[in-house]
Amino acid sequence: MKKICLFISALLFISILSFAQTTYQQDVKMNKFISDLMSKMTLDEKIGQLNLVTPGGAVTGSVVSSDVDNKIRNGQVGGLFGINGPDKIRQAQDIAVKNSRLHIPLFFGLDVIHGHRTIFPIPLGLSCSWDMPMIQNTAHIAATEAAADGLNWVYSPMVDIARDPRWGRIAEGAGEDPYLGSQIATAMVRGYQGNDLTANNTVMACVKHYALYGAAEAGRDYNTVDMSRIKMYQYYLPPYKAAVDAGVGSVMSSFNEVDGIPATGNKFLLTDVLRTQWGFKGFVVSDYTSLSEMINHGTGDLQTVSANALKAGLDMDMVAEGFLNTLKKSLQEGKVTQKQVDDACRRILEAKYKMGLFDDAYRHCDAQRASAAILTDSNRMASRMAAEHSFVLLKNSNNVLPLKKSGTIALVGPLADNQRNMLGTWNIRGEYSEDITVAQGIKNIAGNDVNVLYARGANISDDSMTIANTNTLGKEIDVDSRTPQQMIDEAVAAANKADVVVACLGEAADMTGEASSMSNISLQQSQENLLQALIATGKPVVVVLFNGRPMTLPWENKNATAMLDVWFPGTEAGNAIADVLFGNYNPSGKLSTSFPQNVGQIPIYYNHKNTGRPLHDGDGHKFKSDYLDVTNEPLYPFGYGLSYTSFSYSDPVLSKTTISGTEGLTATVTVTNTGNYDGEEVVQLYLHEKYASITPAVKQLKGFQKIFLKKGESKQVVFNINHSDLMFYNSDLKLVAEPGDFDVMTGGDSRDVKTASFTLK
Ligand code: BGC
Numbered sequence: 087m088k089k090i091c092l093f094i095s096a097l098l099f100i101s102i103l104s105f106a107q108t109t110y111q112q113d114v115k116m117n118k119f120i121s122d123l124m125s126k127m128t129l130d131e132k133i134g135q136l137n138l139v140t141p142g143g144a145v146t147g148s149v150v151s152s153d154v155d156n157k158i159r160n161g162q163v164g165g166l167f168g169i170n171g172p173d174k175i176r177q178a179q180d181i182a183v184k185n186s187r188l189h190i191p192l193f194f195g196l197d198v199i200h201g202h203r204t205i206f207p208i209p210l211g212l213s214c215s216w217d218m219p220m221i222q223n224t225a226h227i228a229a230t231e232a233a234a235d236g237l238n239w240v241y242s243p244m245v246d247i248a249r250d251p252r253w254g255r256i257a258e259g260a261g262e263d264p265y266l267g268s269q270i271a272t273a274m275v276r277g278y279q280g281n282d283l284t285a286n287n288t289v290m291a292c293v294k295h296y297a298l299y300g301a302a303e304a305g306r307d308y309n310t311v312d313m314s315r316i317k318m319y320q321y322y323l324p325p326y327k328a329a330v331d332a333g334v335g336s337v338m339s340s341f342n343e344v345d346g347i348p349a350t351g352n353k354f355l356l357t358d359v360l361r362t363q364w365g366f367k368g369f370v371v372s373d374y375t376s377l378s379e380m381i382n383h384g385t386g387d388l389q390t391v392s393a394n395a396l397k398a399g400l401d402m403d404m405v406a407e408g409f410l411n412t413l414k415k416s417l418q419e420g421k422v423t424q425k426q427v428d429d430a431c432r433r434i435l436e437a438k439y440k441m442g443l444f445d446d447a448y449r450h451c452d453a454q455r456a457s458a459a460i461l462t463d464s465n466r467m468a469s470r471m472a473a474e475h476s477f478v479l480l481k482n483s484n485n486v487l488p489l490k491k492s493g494t495i496a497l498v499g500p501l502a503d504n505q506r507n508m509l510g511t512w513n514i515r516g517e518y519s520e521d522i523t524v525a526q527g528i529k530n531i532a533g534n535d536v537n538v539l540y541a542r543g544a545n546i547s548d549d550s551m552t553i554a555n556t557n558t559l560g561k562e563i564d565v566d567s568r569t570p571q572q573m574i575d576e577a578v579a580a581a582n583k584a585d586v587v588v589a590c591l592g593e594a595a596d597m598t599g600e601a602s603s604m605s606n607i608s609l610q611q612s613q614e615n616l617l618q619a620l621i622a623t624g625k626p627v628v629v630v631l632f633n634g635r636p637m638t639l640p641w642e643n644k645n646a647t648a649m650l651d652v653w654f655p656g657t658e659a660g661n662a663i664a665d666v667l668f669g670n671y672n673p674s675g676k677l678s679t680s681f682p683q684n685v686g687q688i689p690i691y692y693n694h695k696n697t698g699r700p701l702h703d704g705d706g707h708k709f710k711s712d713y714l715d716v717t718n719e720p721l722y723p724f725g726y727g728l729s730y731t732s733f734s735y736s737d738p739v740l741s742k743t744t745i746s747g748t749e750g751l752t753a754t755v756t757v758t759n760t761g762n763y764d765g766e767e768v769v770q771l772y773l774h775e776k777y778a779s780i781t782p783a784v785k786q787l788k789g790f791q792k793i794f795l796k797k798g799e800s801k802q803v804v805f806n807i808n809h810s811d812l813m814f815y816n817s818d819l820k821l822v823a824e825p826g827d828f829d830v831m832t833g834g835d836s837r838d839v840k841t842a843s844f845t846l847k
Contacts, residue, residue, distance in 0.1 A: 134160070136434065137407060139167075140168035159185045163182070166178055170235045202516075204465040205510075208653050214727070222276050235450075243271050243278075247264060252304065256636075257634030293336075298318065299342050307600065338372070338373055343383060351377075370399060371404055375404070396416075477652050477662070479730075492536060499544065504524075522657070527663050589646075590630045598634025605685070640721055674792070676726060677724055725836040755840075758795070770834065
């Protein structure tokens with residue numbers, strides 16, 4: 087036995103050694119290739135590699151670049167973004183590869199955020215599936231489609247932790263938790279990049295927005311961020327680090343400042359943490375004009391901020407052309423060094439080398455493949471499944487759901503027959519004319535078995551400022567020519583004739599996303615009025631809620647019979663919704679962000695601190711950390727989500743109650759499906775250390791498992807609790823585990839848990 091073990095160890099050692107040797111040899115080959123190339127490059131050509139331009143297309147600010155073709159020809163462009171299609175990309179690549187002096191290929195990027203042509207649920211929705219293989223697969227499909235469409239670089243995953251639902255970009259991330267966020271970051275990087283960046287169906291990922299973009303003051307986009315280092319390391323940085331650990335090829339700096347220095351020129355972030363502490367080997371690109379925006383931040387003119395950014399560790403300038411127009415002068419004036427320019431240029435060329443572009447710059451330019459690989463039936467089916475898994479059942483009184491496939495349904499609301507708003511924010515290549523509305527989905531699933539009475543009932547909003555701002559990029563909110571009362575009357579008449587009302591309410595797609603912050607996150611008044619009238623009919627009302635953020639819904643929660651949160655589900659929206667409404671799929675999504683009761687509670691998140699004066703049940707309120715007019719609880723906590731069935735949990739059983747050194751333990755919990763349907767459940771594990779040198783959170787997610795249980799079935803779920811799970815950042819920013827007492831909490835959400843304890847000696 088001993089001999090066999092020794093033999094296996096020796097084999098393992100030899101294979102690690104040979105892997106290291108191969109990697110080393112590849113690196114030597116790459117370094118030589120790039121050094122040879124760089125020895126031929128002029129300073130202008132090197133600076134040109136640092137320039138990322140868009141010829142128009144998908145823009146989120148002013149377009150600075152002009153005369154793009156000539157710039158490519160002159161070696162003044164390292165990459166392009168905002169275009170797609172194998173033919174267009176081939177044309178641009180031709181200019182670089184055939185007509186520029188050194189024939190250096192370009193890379194081509196795009197915001198492929200939740201699918202490319204086949205659109206998946208918005209990332210916030212996807213995160214509620216807690217299903218890592220599925221999330222990885224959505225990224226893989228997005229990569230396959232993007233690659234078939236000529237692209238080799240995507241600006242995803244967006245991993246900004248967000249505790250403020252006023253911030254519109256909360257829709258683009260994975261919510262409030264660093265553990266869940268890190269798992270998702272890893273899954274997405276793997277999905278996009280696979281394990282071979284030179285394959286023709288993978289793309290380089292770009293983790294963003296580094297860093298802390300989600301902590302904008304007051305939830306206002308692009309606003310100031312100010313945060314302690316402890317909070318940063320403990321709660322906000324882990325998902326970016328997870329992406330780096332997963333091998334992400336590029337990082338995008340963020341628009342906000344950190345410690346008074348814009349992230350795009352912040353050496354602490356771009357060099358000390360990213361490269362020195364985390365060992366990141368790829369390149370850093372700025373966000374859209376975030377380089378020149380440092381002028382507005384007030385840190386210097388274009389030349390100064392460009393020099394500062396290069397010195398801080400920025401390699402590529404998106405759109406601003408600050409590097410292109412000022413670095414040469416800065417070098418002549420001794421404000422930057424040749425080495426700094428060379429290092430940045432080398433990193434860009436390395437990325438191109440790793441993508442195999444020097445071998446074949448046209449790998450993704452096969453027009454035949456594009457038509458075969460994009461928006462296929464199987465991709466649409468994957469989108470439908472992903473959508474179903476992302477829905478969160480918030481309420482289900484009297485088991486009104488699932489609906490029977492019989493009788494009369496009043497299908498009402500501005501989102502009930504609305505193709506324009508099913509895809510959500512960032513769907514550059516998605517085409518809403520191809521997505522399925524709820525009305526269509528119900529027809530597809532229930533056919534003639536149910537009688538559907540449709541009435542629009544309300545506009546998404548009647549507020550002129552909200553309408554004008556939301557419709558900046560297209561008419562997502564269209565205003566009916568009838569009066570609000572006429573629409574409500576029609577909807578009430580339909581409800582009165584029906585057995586059940588399905589009310590499709592919520593936000594327009596671009597009420598979240600970039601530059602879409604809201605100070606009021608309740609339903610728009612127009613829809614509130616409609617819902618009140620529907621509920622007054624006394625008919626059961628099922629709210630199907632479309633949203634890119636947690637909303638404040640205390641009245642709806644009290645008065646609607648059921649609520650199903652469907653986020654923005656993507657291309658197959660209506661089919662997925664109908665599947666769940668009629669019980670073809672039993673919902674299993676769990677919230678990845680807390681829903682506040684009102685805006686005044688924000689920021690509200692489950693992993694908060696205890697404070698010196700916590701409020702406990704049964705305590706009087708005076709001199710406690712609370713409010714006079716609302717409880718401390720969220721409306722729905724992190725991890726929450728119902729099912730058509732029910733689950734019961736045993737107490738967690740620990741393998742040990744005392745551990746020492748780096749020992750670990752297991753926690754075992756038995757989960758039973760006690761209801762009437764088969765279903766999936768996300769079993770969650772939280773830890774809490776009683777006393778530590780840094781005030782601990784009341785609980786922190788440290789594990790989860792998604793399991794399927796047949797009606798009546800029980801399963802034991804075993805969690806490994808490792809030494810690393812007990813660690814946190816101390817005041818020296820060292821990751822440590824401190825001896826003490828720990829609570830292990832298991833349950834189906836962050837509020838409803840059962841506890842056991844152990845001690846670390
Ligand atoms: C956004 C990024 C995006 C970039 C390129 C910016 O406005 O903040 O998330 O990747 O534009 O489109």
